[in-house]
Amino acid sequence: AQRVTQPEKLLSVFKGAPVELKCNYSYSGSPELFWYVQYSRQRLQLLLRHISRESIKGFTADLNKGETSFHLKKPFAQEEDSAMYYCALSTQIQGAQKLVFGQGTRLTINP
């Protein structure tokens, strides 16, 4: 079965410090992974997709198939990074792309 685990419900760091949000997955096939971000009372937005290997808002994430992880990193946190972050695993089912989400990590950046 597909599963995504985000072990930290809450993460608090100081502005300027490095940030790492952990994500581990369980999937027997070739995984396609995403990070979504939800700012306060807003809709979820796509932050990163592992296939694109882009850096968005200073965030990067590398897929490690050996450790089945897709951790999100940023070298210097900013206050505007405070938000809820969800890791998600994509699976194809009957012509649709189904996303399985982790439980989410609430990131708070302290001034």
Place this chain on the structure above:
Amino acid sequence: NAGVTQTPKFQVLKTGQSMTLQCAQDMNHNSMYWYRQDPGMGLRLIYYSASEGTTDKGEVPNGYNVSRLNKREFSLRLESAAPSQTSVYFCASSPGAGYTFGSGTRLTVV
């Protein structure tokens, strides 16, 4: 472009009442989805529609029904609301890779 539009934004229901959450997308996406978001549980898939005319159950379908009215619209119906259905509901659409989410409906069942 509006993207994915959900109505209403907020709703309070009494136990046993029924209601329909509306979702429409203007991006010509084939697939549409309904998720619920609960603290500590992330987002869980209720129902999805791979294409116009098809619907399938997701992870937590009990107590819900859906209708894919046309390619643009995908509605979620609660026939007899229960307090356990208090949640934030998100609709999403996808062309096949990556979702676009609506702004959500915050539903409280008392």
